[in-house]
Amino acid sequence: xxxxxxxxxxxxxxxxxxxxxxxxxxxxxxxxxxxxxxxxxxxxxxxxxxxxxxxxxxxxxxxxxxxxxxxxxxxxxxxxxxxxxxxxxxxxxxxxxxxxxxxxxxxxxxxxxxxxxxxxxxxxxxxxxxxxxxxxxxxxxxxxxxxxxxxxxxxxxxxxxxxxxxxxxxxxxxxxxxxxxxxxxxxxxxxxxxxxxxxxxxxxxxxxxxxxxxxxxxxxxxxx
Numbered sequence: 001x002x003x004x005x006x007x008x009x010x011x012x013x014x015x016x017x018x019x020x021x022x023x024x025x026x027x028x029x030x031x032x033x034x035x036x037x038x039x040x041x042x043x044x045x046x047x048x049x050x051x052x053x054x055x056x057x058x059x060x061x062x063x064x065x066x067x068x069x070x071x072x073x074x075x076x077x078x079x080x081x082x083x084x085x086x087x088x089x090x091x092x093x094x095x096x097x098x099x100x101x102x103x104x105x106x107x108x109x110x111x112x113x114x115x116x117x118x119x120x121x122x123x124x125x126x127x128x129x130x131x132x133x134x135x136x137x138x139x140x141x142x143x144x145x146x147x148x149x150x151x152x153x154x155x156x157x158x159x160x161x162x163x164x165x166x167x168x169x170x171x172x173x174x175x176x177x178x179x180x181x182x183x184x185x186x187x188x189x190x191x192x193x194x195x196x197x198x199x200x201x202x203x204x205x206x207x208x209x210x211x212x213x214x215x216x217x218x219x220x221x222x223x224x
Contacts, residue, residue, distance in 0.1 A: 015063050016113070018067075018104045019057060020100065020116070020118050020119070021053070022119075023071065027039045030046050030199075033201070036202035046119070050081075054067065056124060062129065062130065062133050066104075066108070097165075105160040113157065115143075118198075121199075123197065135156070141190060142164070144193070146176045149200065151171070151176055152179065
């Protein structure tokens with residue numbers, strides 16, 4: 001522990017980050033927001049949120065950052081992000097959300113701990129990511145940022161834990177509660193950090209706009 005505190009930056013850079021992102025395609029991205037924004041508006045918001053999440057991941061100054069794109073990694077938006085930032089883009093595999101999340105941990109955890117996040121949480125900052133990384137370095141097997149809607153917006157693991165993801169009913173208010181029960185059954189030491197909000201439904205847009213959440217990356221996204 002003393003060594004870790006004496007050289008925190010070197011230790012922090014062993015913690016990798018992976019982002020799961022949908023391509024900003026009208027009719028594919030943020031579909032639950034289409035009634036409020038229309039297909040093009042929902043896709044535009046997806047671009048902004050993805051840019052913001054990637055900016056936070058890079059600003060955290062941790063280890064390697066990888067973007068996992070869906071339905072593939074070849075959309076021009078992903079290619080533009082790769083050119084501008086140097087971040088590697090991989091295609092999300094087939095399967096439900098749990099299978100895709102587990103695939104990221106299987107690939108990356110051979111090189112060290114991994115923080116996995118989506119793009120739907122505007123308040124998730126570089127400082128949040130650094131604190132989550134420290135939780136793993138301080139001995140937690142898992143770390144979570146719960147979401148107000150009952151899920152979570154970030155999960156970090158030191159090793160793959162398929163039991164946290166298999167046969168989960170996603171997008172319900174019980175995801176975090178069920179995850180806690182599974183973590184306990186697996187004998188994991190886990191830490192929960194600040195509960196944050198995400199943007200899934202039209203009712204979330206008012207807070208998103210009031211906080212000007214995507215504004216910092218909106219100009220950036222227009223150039224991509």
